[in-house]
Amino acid sequence: MPANTTAPSGTTGSAGGKTGRKKGRRARLIVIVLVLALVAGIGYGAFWSVSTVRASYPQTTGSIKLDGLDGNVDVKRDSYGIPQLYADSDADLFRAQGFVQAQDRFWEMDVRRHMTAGRLSEMFGSGQVETDSFLRTLGWREVAQKEYDNVLSADTKKNLQAYADGVNAYLKGRDGKDISVEYAALGLTNDYKPAEWTPVDSVAWLKAMAWDLRGNMQEEIDRSLMTSRLDAKQIEDLYPEYPYKTHDPIVGQGAISPVTGKFDPDATPSTSIGSNTMAGATEGLNTQLSSLSDTLDQIPALLGPNGSGIGSNSWVVSGDYTTTGQPLLANDPHLAPQLPSLWYQMGLHCREITAQCQYDTAGYTFSGMPGVIIGHNQDIAWGFTNLGADVTDLFLEKVSGDGYVYDGKVKPFTVREETIKVAGGKSRHITVRETNNGPLVSDRSSEMEKVGQKAPVGNSAPDRADGYAVALKWTALEPGKSMDAVFELNRAKDFPSFRKAAEHFEVPSQNLIYADTKGHIGYQAPGKIPVRLQGNGTMPSPGWSSAYGWKDKPVPFDELPYEYDPKRGYIVTANQPVIDEKYPHLLTKDWGYGARSQRINDLIESKIKDGGKISTEDMQKMQMDNFSAIAPKLVPELLKINVSDKSVREAQKLLEGWDFNQESDSAAAAYFNAVWRNILKLAFGDKLPKELRVEGECLNVPRADTSGPVDEQHKLVRECGRRDADTAQPDGGDRWYQVVANLMDDDDKNSDWWKSPKSGRDEATENRDELFARAMEDARWELTAKLGKDITTWSWGRLHQLTLKNQTLGTEGPGLLQRVLNRGPWNLGGGEAAVNATGWNAAGGYDVVWVPSMRMVVNVGDWDKSRWINLTGASGHAFSAHYTDQTDKWVNGELLDWSFGTNAVAKSTTDTLTLKP
Structure with a gap:
């Protein structure tokens, strides 16, 4: 993923130097000028007192009464503070998960939900109004609300509500200083008080994931900008075709069967996609597209710098080629280095699997979201990497008065008014206008208001009211079932139930790899991927013509590629193409170019040739491979x-x-x-x-x-x-x-x-x-x-350094505050497009800007011999022993033992907290 992600994860190189500007801007989630007030009127020594710091530490032993529980829940933490939860009902399990994550990470959760809702200004003041305006225009929170109200299953809603109840049980009776030192700092200049958590706060986080993993929007803009100076051949030089002859796609064979109409791993391909596009539609709009790119740079990238940074590695090897005789599965999503890490390690266990308590799973989840995102249960293991599907398109719209032109007629905008509340200032009001192709993102930029002054078809227009505008069409702006998929994945027992869960994982589109205790391995490409009427998504299209746009239905899930027990005995996903160029549906034209994926393929092949076997240690060593492909x-x-x-x-x-x-x-x-x-x-x-x-x-x-x-x-x-x-x-x-x-x-x-x-x-x-x-x-x-x-x-390490920064108060403000919250630097090996993808951006220097945000190697079936590591630690509290207690080991390529079974967890437990009704 997620990555990718980061990518998150990371996937393809971005078009040019614009990523250099992103490095600085996108690393900053907020501008907290108000904290400067700390310099006057109060001494740092008094502010960072022992009592202030310790007030926010979570209780990890003894017992706590938690309203709403039906029975006791045990929270067992190991020496790294990683919790394993034991309960007798789904509701109790997810209520406890909300409580425990809030104990460790509520500041992070609160900032995230304000970002996804376009409400950062409520916490941090007027400096966030422009960001909030753009996010309100996209309407993430509004879509999440529709998902919760109209799309998600009843069981998913119950789990989300239980999780929210647990978070709110933690918040009850606590002031900001009792939750984290960040609230204590914010409270010196702001009367902000955390509101109760809602189920929609959790659902909206999926929209932030989807935004950072959205695919090729920046490439679409950059390619269009290049037309002002480069000819088609030169642009082709800079965006070459994927080297299928030397770099393998994920799925080695298969096609959509002409008999069943479904993807069949044994079918033979017979056609390929077209490549026509509407490059001319963007002629003369360079100023507007450049301004849109600038606007995108300002939006916080919670997962990582979009483009090169969002990638990931995952691979699974059949037991026929492992020393254990069972599959081994590895995953490491490449995302932005953050403090605390984006991931939260956790186990969710029903003491007995029943109709009332259905989960026995462990892995990596996100603070603020119930369930496990990447990991394993008692029957299967799974991993994610970013598929990189092109799920966004920019449309140039002819606008006139209160409407937009479509097939020669003026259609009215869909309009909504948004009020942005500002801490310490007056509220701001914006108008969001939408066409049939999505919201007008150009309305959010003063430069974009000039759209139409250089119109693509020779017309001229004086302003944004009468001229041209830019709309964003994106699959994530439609309600979907990805939250259902998370719980279905956690409960899956075999490949059919795994694929059923994948069918609902609509956005963000991810490569899903699979292994089970019966020795099977597999892969599925899921996602809501549009079918275009014309064009290939590499350039903006004319929104005024029905010849363009998307068909009503996306690529059918049954036609998306998958593999099950391929003959070669392993599957590698690292953001390369899913399948070869003969596949009839356009997934994207902007894949990763296979440097990492082919290196992993080669490492596996070199190990298993002549009857060799791969061990858990071999998988771990591969994750740390620093080879430079260029x-x-x-x-x-x-x-x-x-x-x-x-x-x-x-x-x-x-x-x-x-x-x-390297x-x-x-x-x-x-x-x-x-x-x-x-x-x-x-x-x-x-x-x-x-x-x-x-x-x-x-x-x-x-x-x-x-x-x-x-x-x-x-x-x-x-x-x-x-x-x-x-x-x-x-x-x-x-x-x-x-x-x-x-x-x-x-x-x-x-x-x-x-x-x-x-x-x-x-x-x-x-x-x-x-x-x-x-x-x-x-x-x-x-x-x-x-x-x-x-x-x-x-x-190389002296140049290539990692500094972990608290993503809010650790990025701006007084140096002392940053030193308190941030950690590093560490000298790293690896590099851009290495398997050990400690990415750096040549536009901005050699510092590390994305990383393997976690690493895991799952020993399928013998779960207690699995290993894992997080980038930082379990805690979001700056002075906790678990703030960065995994980082040194992560730097050295070490993995921690991953206890799963009841006996193994008991042996590794150092603290036990009992939550009681």
């Missing part, structure tokens, strides 16, 4: 370059004999990634349109005459203050791996892509070797500035 292609060519400068030659020698693994202590990995970053800047930076050029970390480090001694050069090396405004920086994801690999395969060393202009002391480059030479030189001086002149002290 290095074997580039390094041999870089070593051929004749370098005359002694100091650059010294750096070049680092690459001799390098095994392409270990934290590797000087070669540091230099190679700096060279890669400079290659991207030089080859593409001046060629992308101005709308994709953003400010970021400077690459052009001024230096002395390189003919002098390195000591003299180093004295003059300094970081530049800003980037050249005429350059852009690709993010460096695996799409760019494929772009550069294709250009190298063309063997045209004089391609225009290899030409770069003169800059300062550097001469223009006219061919590939000259560009590579300049990139090596620039990288040498960039790292001299960052890491020092002595290359023996260089290491």
Whole structure:
């Protein structure tokens, strides 16, 4: 996933340098200027008193009376604070889950629900009005309410209500300072009081997940912006086709049967999708689309930076190829590094499985949502990665007066009024307008109000009232049953019931892998995926014509690909295509390019060839694989370059004999990634349109005459203050791996892509070797500035660091407050598109911006031999022993024992709390 996610998870490289701007903006969930008031009038020592901090710690031993319970619930926590709950009814189990998650994470839950409802301004003031306005326009909360009222099953509603009752039982009688130190800080400048939790608060979280995993909206915008400067062939160069000949899709065979009309793993494909689109519809709208992109950047990304960051790995190996004789299943979603981690580890156990108590499951869930998202029960195990389906389309709308044009007629907008309450200020009022293609997202930007001044068909229009606007069509804006799917998945016992649960997992669309105690493995692609009338979703479409748009029904679930016990004995999903290009339905044109997935396939194949077997330790080792997929292609060519400068030659020698693994202590990995970053800047930076050029970390480090001694050069090396405004920086994801690999395969060393202009002391480059030479030189001086002149002290980890930040008060405000709430840095190995996907964005530097947010290896059937780890810890309380107590182990690639059975949990329990009626 979820990821992906992050992606979350992470999936494909974004189009250009715009992701550099996202790194800063999207990492900030709020701007908490009010906390500056702490500096005056009160001392930090008094504020962060022991009594204030400890007041919010959860009670983990003894007993607590919890209204509404029918019987006792035991909460058993291990030495890492991970809770396992034991109850005699579903209602008691989920009521206790709400109570316990609120104990550990309520601040996180509260901020999330305000974000999903477009109500951040109620907590944090006027700085959040624009974000709230956009989120109100999308209407996540409104859709979640419709789901709860009209779509979800009665059992799901009961579980959601029980969960909400448990959260509210925790909140009852508690002031903000009794809940967390963040409330204590907020209370110094704001009279905000947490409201009761509702079932819809939990459902709305699925919309935030779906937003961050929505697919290719940014690529759709960026491709359109590129038309202002690049021709179709150049854009094709930058968005190459997936390399099916070298990188496998998830599903190895199968097609939709002409007999049954359903997907059949044994059927033979006979057709392929079309690729027509309406590129011309966007001509002249670059200003508006760029502004929309800016608006999207401002929206909090709770899972991770959309695009490269949202990816994940999962794979499952049949017992025929494992040392245990049973399937092994691994999963690690790549999402934003957050503090606390996005995930919450938990076990939900009925003491006896009955009609009244149906659950015995454990794994990773989200604070604020009942059930388990990824994990296993007593019969099956499952994992998620982001499928990356294209479930959003932008439509250009002709608007006139109070309506929009559709097939030559003016239709009235659907209009609703929204009031945004602002802490410490006056309420704001907005009007949301919708067409048959969705809400007008362009209404939320002052720049987008100019839509129509450069109209696509030669018309001109004075303002947003009469001209052109941009609407967003998105499957998640329709009520769905994903919340039902969570509980169905938790109860599934075999592949048919697993697929039935997957059928209801409509948004976000995820790759679901499967294993069971009878030795079977499987895969299912679920999701509500639109069927387009025309176009392929890669460019905005004209909303005024019924020839475009979506069909009434999405791709039927029975026609979505799946696998069950494939002959090869394993299944790998890592955001690559689900199936080959002959599949008749368009899932997306923007897959990941298979760097991670193929590496995992290759690692498995190398292990099982000649009768080899894979162990739990092998699965764990694969998750930490740091191999760079682009290095074997580039390094041999870089070593051929004749370098005359002694100091650059010294750096070049680092690459001799390098095994392409990006270990934290590797000087070669540091230099190679700096060279890669400079290659991207030089080859593409001046060629992308101005709308994709953003400010970021400077690459052009001024230096002395390189003919002098390195000591003299180093004295003059300094970081530049800003980037050249005429350059852009690709993010460096695996799409760019494929772009550069294709250009190298063309063997045209004089391609225009290899030409770069003169800059300062550097001469223009006219061919590939000259560009590579300049990139090596620039990288040498960039790292001299960052890491020092002595290359023996260089290491990838010193560049590639992870800092965990509290996603609210830890990102803005006084430095002391940030130091209290944040942790790090840690030096990491791995990198972008490595299996150990500690992602970095070449547009913004080398810092880690997405990570394997958790890792698990499930030993199917022998559940107590499974292992897991979280990025941070169970607790959201900044001074708790469990705030980041798993992080060091996570950094080192270690996993914790994962107790599941009653006896194993009893042995690992250190604290027991009994919740009583």
